[in-house]
Amino acid sequence: MERPKDERRWKVIRSEYLHRKPWLTVRQECVELPNGNRIPEYYVLEYPDWVNILALTRDKQFVLVRQYRHAYGHTDYELCAGVCDPEDSSPLEAAQRELREETGYGNGVWQEFMTISANTSTHTNLTHCFLATDVEPVVARHLEATEDLSVHLFSLEQLKDLLKQDLIKQSLMAAPLWKYMAENHLF
Amino acid sequence: MERPKDERRWKVIRSEYLHRKPWLTVRQECVELPNGNRIPEYYVLEYPDWVNILALTRDKQFVLVRQYRHAYGHTDYELCAGVCDPEDSSPLEAAQRELREETGYGNGVWQEFMTISANTSTHTNLTHCFLATDVEPVVARHLEATEDLSVHLFSLEQLKDLLKQDLIKQSLMAAPLWKYMAENHLF
Numbered sequence: 001m002e003r004p005k006d007e008r009r010w011k012v013i014r015s016e017y018l019h020r021k022p023w024l025t026v027r028q029e030c031v032e033l034p035n036g037n038r039i040p041e042y043y044v045l046e047y048p049d050w051v052n053i054l055a056l057t058r059d060k061q062f063v064l065v066r067q068y069r070h071a072y073g074h075t076d077y078e079l080c081a082g083v084c085d086p087e088d089s090s091p092l093e094a095a096q097r098e099l100r101e102e103t104g105y106g107n108g109v110w111q112e113f114m115t116i117s118a119n120t121s122t123h124t125n126l127t128h129c130f131l132a133t134d135v136e137p138v139v140a141r142h143l144e145a146t147e148d149l150s151v152h153l154f155s156l157e158q159l160k161d162l163l164k165q166d167l168i169k170q171s172l173m174a175a176p177l178w179k180y181m182a183e184n185h186l187f
Numbered sequence: 188m189e190r191p192k193d194e195r196r197w198k199v200i201r202s203e204y205l206h207r208k209p210w211l212t213v214r215q216e217c218v219e220l221p222n223g224n225r226i227p228e229y230y231v232l233e234y235p236d237w238v239n240i241l242a243l244t245r246d247k248q249f250v251l252v253r254q255y256r257h258a259y260g261h262t263d264y265e266l267c268a269g270v271c272d273p274e275d276s277s278p279l280e281a282a283q284r285e286l287r288e289e290t291g292y293g294n295g296v297w298q299e300f301m302t303i304s305a306n307t308s309t310h311t312n313l314t315h316c317f318l319a320t321d322v323e324p325v326v327a328r329h330l331e332a333t334e335d336l337s338v339h340l341f342s343l344e345q346l347k348d349l350l351k352q353d354l355i356k357q358s359l360m361a362a363p364l365w366k367y368m369a370e371n372h373l374f
Binding site: 006007010018023024029031035037039041043044045067070071072073074075116118120126127145146148163166171175179185187 | 196205206231232257259263307333335362366372
């Protein structure tokens with residue numbers, strides 16, 4: 001979406017990279033607000049765009065993964081998700097590749113469902129959330145050595161139980177799941 | 188919520204702070220997965236818990252703020268949000284303080300609505316989302332020098348337009364807003 005020039009945009013007075021590695025790139029900036037006040041140490045986390053997939057099989061089962069998340073320190077049910085690689089020609093291609101690799105599911109009908117940020121104040125990237133219906137098992141799963149996750153099919157009632165119990169902790173996944181419930185009048 | 192011991196928990200082989208400042212604290216860790224594979228450089232972002240508030244006035248207007256977000260580079264409508272300070276006795280107290288300071292609204296009926304994470308793989312903290320109904324103007328706004336935001340009252344239809352146009356970019360706010368729509372059958 002094209003946006004008009006932003007009258008509230010902050011002026012960057014100074015910018016330097018604190019750290020520049022594949023999994024953590026941080027800029028430290030001195031910025032000036034429109035009111036003239038300065039923030040001398042503002043941190044910007046640079047990431048490539050991410051994707052996640054609300055995937056449903058032909059018989060209306062939701063394809064979830066279960067995965068340990070180290071920073072939070074818990075194992076939870078989640079949507080399949082991943083990072084847009086340089087080789088992916090589009091977020092859609094990245095999402096289709098991630099669903100295939102992590103869960104073995106593919107085909108089906110795909111639509112971009114919403115585009116959100118983990119935190120617009122600190123993250124440069126967006127997460128493209130896709131809705132994929134009528135997916136089916138197409139290949140064997142192909143996990144990377146550092147991926148340790150299991151695949152689970154959930155009925156609508158089981159998924160609603162997870163939501164009611166506040167067990168979907170990833171906001172990037174809770175948002176599309178609740179949007180799906182709202183738009184389809186499932187709650 | 189008490190959780191059982193996690194059989195998928197990763198072992199921390201080495202951990203050191205890369206950076207330790209009020210607005211950015213990062214640990215670099217070498218971790219070992221249950222399958223024996225190691226990730227030599229895993230980054231954990233430590234933050235205090237955050238809060239946000241889905242606030243409604245007595246005449247069913249939604250209290251939103253409009254704010255520039257530097258990392259993403261755009262100004263958007265958002266829920267009022269903030270950080271739990273050490274002086275706040277609870278997330279509820281932090282949320283009530285933030286709503287008062289940023290918008291001037293207070294009183295009303297409060298409930299914890301959901302608890303989510305910006306990203307459980309990188310963030311240690313949770314965001315406590317509150318639903319506050321029947322709020323009313325109680326004090327003059329009191330912004331910090333580095334806060335530059337305006338307050339806006341939105342009708343349900345105006346808020347639904349924002350959601351339909353995919354203009355709520357903060358996933359930590361999109362999730363409670365869509366949950367509210369789903370539970371109250373407003374879409």
